[in-house]
Amino acid sequence: MPALPVPRPIPHSPPPADDLRAAQAGDAEAFGRIYRAEVGRVHALALRLTGDAQRAEELVQDAFVRAWRKLPTFRAESSLATWLHRLTVNVFLLDDRGARRRALRELPDEDLDVRPGPRRSAALDVEDQIDLERAIARLPEGARVAFVLFDVYGYSHEEIAAESGVAKGTIRVQLHRARRRLREELDR
Amino acid sequence: MTDHLMSDDDPRLRDAIERLPDEIPPGRDLWPGIRAQLEAERVVALPTAPTAPTAPEAAAAPQRGRRVSLPVGWVAAAAAVLVLATATVTWRLRDPAPPPVAQERPEPLSDGLVTFASYERSAAELTLLLEQRAERLEPATRAVLERSLRTIDEALQEARDALARDPASPGGRAFVEAAWRQKIDFLRRANAVAALREG
Numbered sequence: 001m002p003a004l005p006v007p008r009p010i011p012h013s014p015p016p017a018d019d020l021r022a023a024q025a026g027d028a029e030a031f032g033r034i035y036r037a038e039v040g041r042v043h044a045l046a047l048r049l050t051g052d053a054q055r056a057e058e059l060v061q062d063a064f065v066r067a068w069r070k071l072p073t074f075r076a077e078s079s080l081a082t083w084l085h086r087l088t089v090n091v092f093l094l095d096d097r098g099a100r101r102r103a104l105r106e107l108p109d110e111d112l113d114v115r116p117g118p119r120r121s122a123a124l125d126v127e128d129q130i131d132l133e134r135a136i137a138r139l140p141e142g143a144r145v146a147f148v149l150f151d152v153y154g155y156s157h158e159e160i161a162a163e164s165g166v167a168k169g170t171i172r173v174q175l176h177r178a179r180r181r182l183r184e185e186l187d188r
Numbered sequence: 189m190t191d192h193l194m195s196d197d198d199p200r201l202r203d204a205i206e207r208l209p210d211e212i213p214p215g216r217d218l219w220p221g222i223r224a225q226l227e228a229e230r231v232v233a234l235p236t237a238p239t240a241p242t243a244p245e246a247a248a249a250p251q252r253g254r255r256v257s258l259p260v261g262w263v264a265a266a267a268a269v270l271v272l273a274t275a276t277v278t279w280r281l282r283d284p285a286p287p288p289v290a291q292e293r294p295e296p297l298s299d300g301l302v303t304f305a306s307y308e309r310s311a312a313e314l315t316l317l318l319e320q321r322a323e324r325l326e327p328a329t330r331a332v333l334e335r336s337l338r339t340i341d342e343a344l345q346e347a348r349d350a351l352a353r354d355p356a357s358p359g360g361r362a363f364v365e366a367a368w369r370q371k372i373d374f375l376r377r378a379n380a381v382a383a384l385r386e387g
Contacts, residue, residue, distance in 0.1 A: 039218065043213060065222060
């Protein structure tokens, strides 16, 4: 049996340990500095998962509020960036988990490939050259989540299945559809 | 072959994924909204003295604190009070000047504990002032203020009881101080609302 893939490392400059300790003790100003250091990575993840600027902002806010609550339990067994990343994914998957599960299970017909594109995110409008980001945002939600977690951030099928409650086989199909759709986009 | 090297893996796609930026800053500053939520949570979760860590924890997080939570009912009531106070003031006031009161702070005692006498004095002054002004308020508004004050007083009493059980607890002290501050802040806002009726 092959080894599980290692999640993509998240390069970053960690916030000062003093800020982390202070934030864990309840210092909101210190947590604000942590926010400034980490928000770009969290927002990139949120934008790719949701495919929508407004929903991404809401997810970022929810994730940092959740992080504030859970920060005293952070054990530094992983980097803070990795911990925040996992927490953001959990918040996303647990937010209306039923709808998320339905989206992952939904296997669209080929006709759906011509569905109109959703409204673009502000960030993507600014960086118009990032074709893949736009293509990811246009994917059906289930395919997008599977692709972002598996191909972009290195989650395993098992991890996605465990966190979303969707069968591994379904996730594989979603991933296959996402890749095919994205290849078509890149060929245009 | 691992799952990440499936047959439909495309080198171009892989290359494009590798070039995705790690960071995309949001289009606007989200911190004020987050900060506001954190402040709201401070009402119900205050840092307390660190507990003695277990051996494996000691090295990893020597200064980690824990939080004290209040009963869910109080959380809802406290949130309602904050919303009520903010909404009422926003609705009623343009630029209210809060009544002058002494600056409150915990005062140290000789045994290392503190007293909240200055908070009690301020609260008493503000309560008296509000009672005089409350007659000018509509009965429905007065009922809401009284109900909110009862909720705040219950929370304050709960905090004081907890501190009485553990007088040396810095967390308990902070808890009582936060409850006093909330009461005084609410009284100031309520007075400002009532003062509008005086003109």
